[in-house]
Amino acid sequence: MILLNPGPVNVSERVRQALHRPDICHREREFADLLHRIQDKLLKAFVPGAEQDYTAAVITGSGTSAVEAALMSSLPQGKRSLVINNGVYGERMSQMTLTHRMGIPDLKLEWGKRPDPEVVRLALRQHQEVHLVGMVHHETTLGLINPAKEIADVVDSQNRVFMLDAVSSLAGDPLDIAGSHIYLVAGTSGKCIQGFPGVSFVLIRRGFLQRMRSYPRKSWYLHLPHYLDEEGRATVPFTPAVQVYYAFDEALSELLEEGVAKRIERYKRAAKLIRDRMKTLGLKPVVPAEFQSNTLTAYYLPEGLSYELLHDRLKERGYVIYAGQGQLESKIFRVANMGALSAQDLEGFLAAFQEVLEQAAVSR
Numbered sequence: 524m525i526l527l528n529p530g531p532v533n534v535s536e537r538v539r540q541a542l543h544r545p546d547i548c549h550r551e552r553e554f555a556d557l558l559h560r561i562q563d564k565l566l567k568a569f570v571p572g573a574e575q576d577y578t579a580a581v582i583t584g585s586g587t588s589a590v591e592a593a594l595m596s597s598l599p600q601g602k603r604s605l606v607i608n609n610g611v612y613g614e615r616m617s618q619m620t621l622t623h624r625m626g627i628p629d630l631k632l633e634w635g636k637r638p639d640p641e642v643v644r645l646a647l648r649q650h651q652e653v654h655l656v657g658m659v660h661h662e663t664t665l666g667l668i669n670p671a672k673e674i675a676d677v678v679d680s681q682n683r684v685f686m687l688d689a690v691s692s693l694a695g696d697p698l699d700i701a702g703s704h705i706y707l708v709a710g711t712s713g714k715c716i717q718g719f720p721g722v723s724f725v726l727i728r729r730g731f732l733q734r735m736r737s738y739p740r741k742s743w744y745l746h747l748p749h750y751l752d753e754e755g756r757a758t759v760p761f762t763p764a765v766q767v768y769y770a771f772d773e774a775l776s777e778l779l780e781e782g783v784a785k786r787i788e789r790y791k792r793a794a795k796l797i798r799d800r801m802k803t804l805g806l807k808p809v810v811p812a813e814f815q816s817n818t819l820t821a822y823y824l825p826e827g828l829s830y831e832l833l834h835d836r837l838k839e840r841g842y843v844i845y846a847g848q849g850q851l852e853s854k855i856f857r858v859a860n861m862g863a864l865s866a867q868d869l870e871g872f873l874a875a876f877q878e879v880l881e882q883a884a885v886s887r
C-alpha cells in the first residue's frame with residue numbers, strides 16, 4: 524500500500540530490516556550506545572554546526588508525547604503558556620495547556636490564517652504571567668507553514684521562551700532552529716524522517732535545559748529533564764520501544780546520507796509533481812501556494828464527489844489518501860508526500876487519481 528497520509532509513512536527496506544537486530548536489554552551498554560547514536564544524529568541533522576548548544580531527549584511515544592512533554596516541562600512555578608492556534612494541532616496544544624491548567628486563553632485564528640508577529644508581541648506585553656509561547660510549524664490540518672522565525676524573534680525580544688511543534692516538518696521543510704531563538708522543538712520518527720511510529724524527541728537548548736531542571740515536575744512520564752543526565756546525554760527512565768529505536772537509528776543514517784537539504788528538495792519536487800497534475804485536473808488547493816508546505820496539499824473535493832468514494836476507489840488501487848478534519852471534514856481531502864516514495868509511486872497515484880475522477884464524472 525502506498526501511504527499518502529501524513530504519517531505513518533512508507534519506509535525503505537533498509538529501515539524495515541533494522542527491526543530484526545538482536546534483542547537487547549535497555550539497561551545494557553548496547554542500548555545506551557544506540558540511544559547516543561540517535562541523539563548525535565538528531566543534532567547533526569537538525570542543528571548542524573550548533574550541536575554543542577542543543578541536546579535531544581528521546582521518548583517512546585507518538586509525536587503528541589513529545590509536544591506535551593515540551594509544554595509540561597517548561598514552566599516555572601506560577602507561570603503560564605500561550606498557544607498560537609490556527610489548526611487541529613494548535614488546538615491540541617491549547618487543550619493540553621487547559622488540561623494541565625497551565626495556559627492562558629489561546630491566540631485563536633481561522634484555519635489557514637497565519638499569525639501576525641505584532642499580535643503576539645501585544646499579547647506578551649499584556650500577559651506578564653506568560654513564560655512560554657507554543658506554535659505548530661507545519662499545521663498539518665491544511666498543509667500550512669507558519670512563520671517560525673518571525674514569531675521566534677518576537678517571543679525572544681519579549682524575553683520569553685519559544686516552543687515549536689515541528690513534528691510534521693523536520694526534514695520536510697526548511698527550519699533554522701539554531702539561528703532562530705527556538706528553545707524547544709518537538710519531532711517524531713514516523714513522518715519526514717522515514718522511520719516507524721513510536722519514538723519521538725524534543726530538541727532542547729542546553730542553557731534552557733539547566734533552567735528546566737529547577738521547574739516543578741508536572742508529569743511523571745513526560746518530564747524532560749528525567750530523559751537527560753547531568754551532561755545532557757540521553758537516558759531511559761522507562762522501557763523504550765527497542766526495535767523501533769533500531770529502525771529510527773537506521774532512518775537517521777539514511778537521512779544524513781541523503782542530506783537534510785536534499786531530502787527537503789526531494790519532497791518539494793514530489794509536491795510539485797502532485798500540484799502540477801492536480802491543477803491540470805482542475806482541483807483547487809485550500810492554501811495559497813506561497814504558504815504551502817513541501818509535504819502535504821489540501822484540496823477541495825470536486826463537486827459531487829464524496830471523500831468516501833474517492834478514498835475507497837483509490838484504496839482499491841493501492842493508494843491511501845487522508846480526510847479533512849473538523850469543520851472541513853466533508854469538503855476537502857489531503858495528499859501527503861512524506862516517506863520513501865519513488866517518482867513511480869507518485870506517477871502511479873496520479874494516474875489512479877485521474878482514472879477515479881474520470882469514472883466519477885461519467886457516472887454522474
Ligand SMILES: *Cc1c(COP(=O)(O)O)cnc(C)c1O
Binds near residue numbers: 529661662663
Ligand atoms: C502528526 C502530528 C503530531 C503528532 O501526532 P501523533 O499522532 O501523536 O504522532 C503533532 N503535530 C503535528 C503538526 C502533526 O502533524
